[in-house]
Each structure stands twice: as C-alpha cells, then as structure tokens.
Amino acid sequence: MERRKVDPIARLIQALSRLPGVGEKSATRMAFYVLRQGPTFAADLAESLLEATQRVSLCARCQNLTDQAECGICADPQRDVRVLCVVENVQDLRAIERSQEFKGRYHVLHGTLAPLEGIGPEGIKVKELLSRLAGSDRSVEELIVATNPSVEGEATALYLQRVLQPMGFTVTRIASGLPIGGDFEYADPATISRALSGRQRMS
C-alpha cells in the first residue's frame, strides 16, 4: 500500500507555528508569503537557519552566543576586565549592550535556579563562572548581578552572593524601581513600594 504524503503546505504551517509568539494564523500568513516569494527566497531562508544553528555556539569565556571561539565582547581589549555583569540570558545581555552604559564583560547563566523544574546551581552556568574566576579571569574584582527581580532571579542573585562573597569578590545587585521615561501614575503598587524602600539620601 502506498503511504500518503503529508501536505507540504500543512507541514510548513505546522513547523512555523512552533516558533515562539507565532500562532496558527500568523504561521499560515508566513507560509503563503514564503510560497509567493519562490524557491530562491526559501533557499536563502533555509540556509540562514541552518548556518546560524551550525555555526553559532557558546563563547568559551562568558557563554554568550558567538560564531567564534570567544565572543566579540570578550575579545575586545577596551573592555574593563575588573567588572563582570551576570545576566540570565543572551537577550538581557543585548539589552544592556544597547544602552552602551556598561564597559565591563558579561557572564550568561542561561537560566535561573528553578527548584520546581528541577534546576539547581548545576543546571545553569555557575560552574563555568567559578572556573573562569579562578582561571583566565583572575582580574575580576566586582560582579554585578543583573538577574530579574522575580523570585527565581532574586534567589539566584542571593545564591551567587552567598558563594562569591566569601571568595573575596565585591558582589552588587542592580537596583529596581520606577522606569525613567515611564509615567509615575501608571506604575504598579509593588514597583512603587520597592522604589520607596530602596530610596537614597540626596547629597
């Protein structure tokens, strides 16, 4: 008996709808767009997907995504090697980079502690952090923990402090509070409460 072939359009829609933020409606729209553009467009798209996944890997030093052994930030001699900013993921690193306010280097944890999902310190890149601090990055003096203010992000920050402070590092936590450029009147009560308790003396 001959096996029935899967409808290629349906297969494409199903594949696209596996992407985050893409529902079946958007996936359908994308699929028909690709079909209209023709084979050259599709080949280019497929090739860029393959190339990215095959060539991009984790930076040996900071765990950022890179197509080199070491990422551009770690390879940059202008960066301050005394300060390390610890972030949850690559998107957070990119957000900080966009601000152009931070001149040190990073360490990407690729997650947070999440006991309910069975993720402990060994499930995120803590071992890699400790080994670089003891090896190639002995010049680090301060670690800025920039994990999210969520329960998991906070617990992860406190865990890092608990481990790193006895080793002689200065561990700091980014502040949280009201957004600049946002309207005070629309801030939620919890944010305002946090901003009030984290107030600073004006000098």
Add this chain to the structure above:
Amino acid sequence: MRLLRASIRNFRNLESAELELGPRFTALIGQNGQGKTNTLEALYLIAALRPLRNVPRSALIRHGAESAHVALTVERQSTGLTHALSLELKGASRVLQKDGKKAETGSFLGHAVTVAFTPDDLALGKGSPEGRRRFLDRALLNVRPAYLVRALRFQKAIKERNRVLIDQGKDEVLDAYDQVIASEGAGIMVERARYIRELGPRAASHFARIADPAPTLSLAYAASLDEGLDPSSEAQTREAYLAKLLRRRPLDRKRRTTSVGPHHDDLELMLDGHRVKDRASQGQHRALALALKLAELTDLAERLQEPPILLLDDMSSELDPVRSGQLFDCVRRLEGQVILTSTEPPRGLEASGHLVEYDVAQGQVTRRHP
C-alpha cells in the same frame, strides 16, 4: 464607589446576563442552584481578581463555551469618574481591560473595592487557622494593594524552598531562599500585625453591641515567630525570621517542609481572655463573624473615604432577623452599595427605597418590575 452596570457572558452556569445595579440595594432572588451566587462570584472576580469560592479557574468558564467574559461600569464618588472594566478568561489566560485598553493587575485593582460576606465566613471563629488567614489576607488586599505581589512572591518562594528540602539540595541554595522568604514574609507579618491592631478595637465595639451577653472581645496576631515579630520594624522582623529559619533548618530538612512563617500564623480571637474556640456558643460565633466583617467594612470605608461595595451571599437564611437587622443598620449608616442573594424577596429594604430586584432561574437573570 458604585457599580452601575454589569454584563456577564459564559460564566459558570450564566450564558448571558445584563444587570443595572441599584444605587443602594440590589437583590438577586431565586432558588438554590439557579445561579445567584454565580452572579455574585462574577462581580467579586472582576473586582478582586480572585475567586470568591475555591474553584479551579477552568470551572469558571461555562461548560461548552470557549471563554468567559465579565464587564463592569463603576463610578468613584471621590473622583466623580466612571471606569469601564472588563475581564476575559480563556483557557489558562486572563485578559484585563480598563477603559478599553489592556491593563496590568496593579492598575486594574482598586477601582471596585469589594467586601464579600458569605456563609463560610460564619465559621471564622471555630474553623481552621487557614480560614482566618484568608480573612486577613483578603482584607489586606483592599487596604494595601502591594500586599498581593508580596503574598504571591512569598507563596512561590515557599514552594521552591520546600522543593529544595525534598530534593535535599545544598545549604547555599537554602540560604538564598531563606533570604527571599524572610524579606517577603516579614512584610506580610508586619502588615497583618498592624492591621489587627487597627481592627481590634473596632471589632470589640461591634461585638459588644451585637452579642448578648457580650464578653470582651480581643484580637491578637499569633505569629510562629513569637517575640521576634516587631510590628514597628520590618527590618528587625526580617532578621528575626531569618535567624529562626536557620535554627529550624535541621528540623525542616527532616520534615521536608518550611515550619515557620506567616503561612503557619493565626488570628487569635479571645473572649474575656479565653480562646474563642474553646468557649463561645453558636450564637456568639455568629456575632463574632458579623463583628469582624463590620469592623473590616467600617475600617475600609474610613481609609477609602467612601464606602466599599458589599456582596452578601445568602445571609438572610444564615442570620436571624435581629442579626441581619444589625448588619443592614450598619450598612445603611455607611450609605454603601449592597448586592445580595436571597431565596426570598428581602424584607425591610423597600422602606429605604432604591431596592432593585432580579429573579435568577436556570442561569437567566431578569429584572423584576414592581
């Protein structure tokens, strides 16, 4: 604040209901199981963003429907403004809109401050500490909007710490969770202790008026932290809590659960210095529940500088005519809006005018015309 209109679609057994609420009293009249309390539940849900009764969220959507929808028009006396609130439940998601725009929980809450009084509340004195903690937490949510986030963060941190205990995780990970728990937990304990201090004298005076004979009622916060709780200092309470978590760790490791904190605390109720649980009569228990609710209501009205909305579920069948008269006297004095359910048309309310009545039968809500 005052509810002007409500519209309910596919919520519980209600397919579609439109209500024009009276400025003072609205009665939902019908036999049991017809949808009276479900109507009240829909109003409570959109006002407080939590279910009135303990039901899974999926059970709130009418069987066979894809999503449930509740909309409310509410007027603030203090500002004179009218707001349109809407809530949609679809699968596991919840979408909130305020004045036609998507809104977050923080900016949505507080526009229709609501106190509910249900038959379950009558067991406040003799029931479990959990029920009394729920009473405190619900009251505090109206008083301090930031309390919700603290309570949710605390619950989550406790769940995660308990999992670390079960998985026999490292001490360093427990150290981290102890800090998160101590910060959020100290805030909760201090807020509760301060609130009980405010509520105590109010509840005592209501009780003295309602109960007969009336021993002296006093309220206290029974904290598992005992002498470490300092209502005047959150920072000190945090340190005391942190120290106690550390002392209890060997025990917690053995039991694989967190044994100290606001999730084990209680609102202690005493009559003439004796615990209510051991000594109060059935009548005193009812008077006590009523006194606590009236204290909550009057305290809230003073803080908001306008009366909150009161939802009464089936009180006429639970309270005797004298007690329900006392309840309505107090409500009348506050001049607040009341929405109540009853199996019989309520008596004595027409006299005060402004009584709007709806019949509820088989999930249909229809206005009764005089």
